[in-house]
Amino acid sequence: MIKDLLILKPTKEDLTPAYYVFEASIKDAFEKEGIGDLKEDILYEIEDKKSLLKNSVENKDSGINFLVAKSGDKVIGTISFGPCGSEIKKCTNNQLDTIGELGSLYILPEYQGKGIGSVLIHSMLKFVYSLGIKEFCLDSGYKRAQEKWIRKFGEPYKIAKDYWGKDSDHMVWLCNVIDYV
Helix, strand or coil: CCCCEEEECCCHHHHHHHHHHHHHHHHHHHHHCCCCCCHHHHHHHHHHHHHHHHHHHHCCCCCCEEEEEEECCEEEEEEEEECCCHHHHHHCCCCCCCCEEEEEEEECHHHCCCCHHHHHHHHHHHHHHHCCCCEEEEEECCHHHHHHHHHHHCCCCEEECCCCCCCCCEEEEEEEHHHHC
């Protein structure tokens, strides 16, 4: 664990360093999944996350909340909570549309495996619990992340078989906040 780890709401000054977190960790995830050649998909994912973060910082009524993990002054990770995303809507036939989504969990590659993601998840779920939110959902098409989420959150609520192509499923979890705070 990082000794000087801080979990904070991001400020405008955190935008550029958080953008770097998206760039480095999303490229790394695609490479480790063996799909690093999907340059347009990587760029789309990075730009989408940047837009969500910027909107949440500049528009307090955006409905999207972010937290950043910092080691000293360096942003090393992100997490968000907001409205259910399009992949979850598609995979569940809109069954979870009213459930908020835990997302944008990205950690710089050199800081992965040190418990930072777990601290970010716990911090965000404490925040949403304080708002009276009782359930959350999350999803992943990354096989490596799916393994972690199965260990942490149990069996998925829904598995969309071959969603991304042969043997590339998309998984969606539905969880109770109280179980993780």
